[in-house]
Amino acid sequence: MRFDVTILGSNSAIPALQRNPTCQLVNVSDQYYLLDCGEGAQVQMRKYGVKFQRISCIFVSHLHGDHYFGLIGLLNTMHLLGRKKEISIFSPPGLQEIIELQLRSAHGSLRFEINFHTIELDELHQIHEDKYIKVHAVPVQHKITTFGYVIEEKPKVGNIKKGFIEKYKPSVESILKIKDGFDFYDTSGTLVPRMQIIAEPTPIRKYAFITDTKPSASYFEAIRNVNLLYHEATFTQENKKRATETKHSTAQQAAEVALKVGAKKLIIGHFSSRYTHLGPILEEAKKYFENTELAEEGRVFKVE
Amino acid sequence: MRFDVTILGSNSAIPALQRNPTCQLVNVSDQYYLLDCGEGAQVQMRKYGVKFQRISCIFVSHLHGDHYFGLIGLLNTMHLLGRKKEISIFSPPGLQEIIELQLRSAHGSLRFEINFHTIELDELHQIHEDKYIKVHAVPVQHKITTFGYVIEEKPKVGNIKKGFIEKYKPSVESILKIKDGFDFYDTSGTLVPRMQIIAEPTPIRKYAFITDTKPSASYFEAIRNVNLLYHEATFTQENKKRATETKHSTAQQAAEVALKVGAKKLIIGHFSSRYTHLGPILEEAKKYFENTELAEEGRVFKVE
Numbered sequence: 001m002r003f004d005v006t007i008l009g010s011n012s013a014i015p016a017l018q019r020n021p022t023c024q025l026v027n028v029s030d031q032y033y034l035l036d037c038g039e040g041a042q043v044q045m046r047k048y049g050v051k052f053q054r055i056s057c058i059f060v061s062h063l064h065g066d067h068y069f070g071l072i073g074l075l076n077t078m079h080l081l082g083r084k085k086e087i088s089i090f091s092p093p094g095l096q097e098i099i100e101l102q103l104r105s106a107h108g109s110l111r112f113e114i115n116f117h118t119i120e121l122d123e124l125h126q127i128h129e130d131k132y133i134k135v136h137a138v139p140v141q142h143k144i145t146t147f148g149y150v151i152e153e154k155p156k157v158g159n160i161k162k163g164f165i166e167k168y169k170p171s172v173e174s175i176l177k178i179k180d181g182f183d184f185y186d187t188s189g190t191l192v193p194r195m196q197i198i199a200e201p202t203p204i205r206k207y208a209f210i211t212d213t214k215p216s217a218s219y220f221e222a223i224r225n226v227n228l229l230y231h232e233a234t235f236t237q238e239n240k241k242r243a244t245e246t247k248h249s250t251a252q253q254a255a256e257v258a259l260k261v262g263a264k265k266l267i268i269g270h271f272s273s274r275y276t277h278l279g280p281i282l283e284e285a286k287k288y289f290e291n292t293e294l295a296e297e298g299r300v301f302k303v304e
Numbered sequence: 305m306r307f308d309v310t311i312l313g314s315n316s317a318i319p320a321l322q323r324n325p326t327c328q329l330v331n332v333s334d335q336y337y338l339l340d341c342g343e344g345a346q347v348q349m350r351k352y353g354v355k356f357q358r359i360s361c362i363f364v365s366h367l368h369g370d371h372y373f374g375l376i377g378l379l380n381t382m383h384l385l386g387r388k389k390e391i392s393i394f395s396p397p398g399l400q401e402i403i404e405l406q407l408r409s410a411h412g413s414l415r416f417e418i419n420f421h422t423i424e425l426d427e428l429h430q431i432h433e434d435k436y437i438k439v440h441a442v443p444v445q446h447k448i449t450t451f452g453y454v455i456e457e458k459p460k461v462g463n464i465k466k467g468f469i470e471k472y473k474p475s476v477e478s479i480l481k482i483k484d485g486f487d488f489y490d491t492s493g494t495l496v497p498r499m500q501i502i503a504e505p506t507p508i509r510k511y512a513f514i515t516d517t518k519p520s521a522s523y524f525e526a527i528r529n530v531n532l533l534y535h536e537a538t539f540t541q542e543n544k545k546r547a548t549e550t551k552h553s554t555a556q557q558a559a560e561v562a563l564k565v566g567a568k569k570l571i572i573g574h575f576s577s578r579y580t581h582l583g584p585i586l587e588e589a590k591k592y593f594e595n596t597e598l599a600e601e602g603r604v605f606k607v608e
Binding site for chain 2: 040095
C-alpha cells in the first residue's frame with residue numbers, strides 16, 4: 001500500500017524566495033491528507049502536480065501564520081474549481097472563526113461543507129479514523145497551543161496462504177468469508193482455524209509530524225518507533241539560545257529525539273531564513289542520527 | 305519626480321503557476337504605496353527586489369481573497385524583520401476585524417502600529433494626503449463593496465527662472481522665501497511679483513487603479529484624463545456573458561473606458577486563469593485603444 005509524504009514547504013516564519021512555509025502532502029493508498037498549509041501552498045501543489053481536490057483532511061499544527069495562511073486561499077480555489085466534496089479541518093481552537101469570518105466578508109458561501117474539528121484535549125488522543133488511516137494528535141511545547149500528528153495505516157488482513165488454496169481449492173465466497181473473520185470447514189465438515197489460513201499481516205507503518213516545538217519528553221511516547229519522523233529543526237546548535245527562547249529545536253535536538261524514540265528515519269525542516277545553505281543543518285543532525293534527510297521542497301519520502 | 309507602477313501580480317481569483325493574484329507597487333519619489341495584496345505578494349516583492357519595509361500605505365480594493373489574502377503574511381513578515389514604523393491600511397469595511405483576529409490568534413502583537421482606515425462613503429472622496437500624493441477612493445460596480453483608487457502627485461513649485469537669477473543674483477535666503485510663496489524686492493525696493501519669477505509647474509500626473517468592476521459611468525468622471533489607467537480585463541468578448549454575470553470587464557470594455565475618459569495609456573490585468581496566452585486579450589483591447597499594455601509581472605510602467 002502506498003504511504004508517502006511530499007514536502008511542499010519547509011521554511012520557518014519568513015518565507016525565502018525558494019523556500020515556502022510549512023506544508024506537506026501525505027498519500028495513503030491515493031487518499032490525500034494535508035499537514036499544515038502555509039502561504040503559497042496552493043501554488044506549490046500546482047508546481048508539483050498535486051491534484052488538491054483529492055484532499056479529504058487538513059491537519060493544522062498551530063495558528064502561527066507560516067502554518068495556515070495558505071488555507072483560506074486553497075479553500076477558495078477548491079470552491080472556484082467546483083469542489084462539492086466535504087473537507088475536514090483539524091486544528092487548535094480559533095481557526096474556524098478565522099476561516100468563517102473571511103468567507104463571510106466575501107459574501108459568498110462555498111459549494112462544499114467544511115467539517116471543523118477543534119482539538120481541545122491536552123493529551124494524546126485519536127482525532128480521526130477512516131478506511132485507510134488513524135490519526136492521533138499529541139500536544140507539543142511551543143509558544144501557543146500546538147499539536148503534532150501521528151498518522152498510522154490501518155491493519156490490513158493478511159493474504160490467504162498459498163498452501164491452503166492449493167489443498168482445499170476454496171470458492172471465492174469462502175475466501176471472502178475467511179477475510180471477513182470466519183473460520184473454514186472443509187467438505188467433510190472439519191474445522192480449519194482461520195489463524196492457520198491467513199498469513200501474518202504486514203506491520204503497521206506510522207508517520208509523525210512534529211512542528212513547532214522545543215524537544216520535550218511529553219511527546220516521546222506518542223512517536224515511539226515510528227517509521228518516519230518529521231521533526232522541526234529551526235536552528236543549528238550555534239543558535240541554541242535563540243531556539244530555547246522561541247521554543248524551537250536545533251538540528252542536534254531533533255536528531256536526539258529521533259534516537260531516543262527509536263524512529264527508523266528522520267526528516268528535518270522548518271529552517272530559519274538565516275540559513276542560505278542547509279548543509280550545516282543536515283551535518284549537525286547526522287552526527288547524532290545518521291538516517292536524516294532534509295525536508296526540501298518537492299522531495300517525496302516513503303514511509304517504510 | 306519618479307512616479308511609476310510595478311506589477312507584482314495580475315491574475316484573477318485562481319492563481320496560475322506563473323501568474324500571481326493582484327498586487328502593485330506605486331513608487332512616488334521613492335515613497336512606496338501598495339495596491340491590493342494577493343496571496344504570495346511578499347514573495348513577489350522579494351523576487352523583484354522591492355524593499356517592502358518602505359511601504360507606508362496599503363490600499364485594498366475589496367475583500368475577495370485574490371486582493372488581500374497576502375496581507376496578513378506581509379504584515380507578519382514586516383514584524384519579524386523588525387519594522388517599527390506605522391503603516392496605514394485603507395479598505396472597505398471588514399478588513400480590520402480579519403487582520404486583528406488573526407493577530408490575536410497568534411497571541412502576539414506587532415512591533416508597529418496599523419492605522420486602519422475603513423472606507424464607508426459611497427462616493428468619490430479623498431482618503432489620503434501626504435507630502436507627495438493625494439489619493440481618492442471611487443466606488444466601482446462589483447459583487448461586493450469595491451473601490452478604485454486614484455493617486456495624484458501633489459503640485460510642485462516651479463523652478464526659479466534662469467533670467468531672474470542672472471539679473472538679480474538673489475541670495476539663497478531670498479530664493480527659499482520666493483519658493484515659500486513670497487514676492488521679491490530688489491535692492492532699490494522695487495517689487496518683482498513672484499509670478500514673474502517662478503516657471504509654470506509641471507502638470508500633475510494621475511494614476512487610476514480600477515479593479516474589480518463591470519464598466520460603469522459611475523466612475524468615469526473620477527478617472528478623466530488620467531495619465532495611466534489600470535483597468536481590469538478579466539475576459540475577452542467571447543466570454544462577455546460570463547463577464548456580465550460576474551461583474552467583471554472584457555478587454556474591449558476596458559479599452560472603451562480608457563477611450564471615453566481620455567486616459568493617456570491603459571494597462572489591463574486581472575486575467576482569468578482560462579487564458580494561457582494573453583496575446584488575444586491584448587489584441588482585443590488594442591483594437592479600441594492602441595496605447596494598451598499587459599500587466600505582466602515584473603513590468604514597471606512610468607506615469608507620464
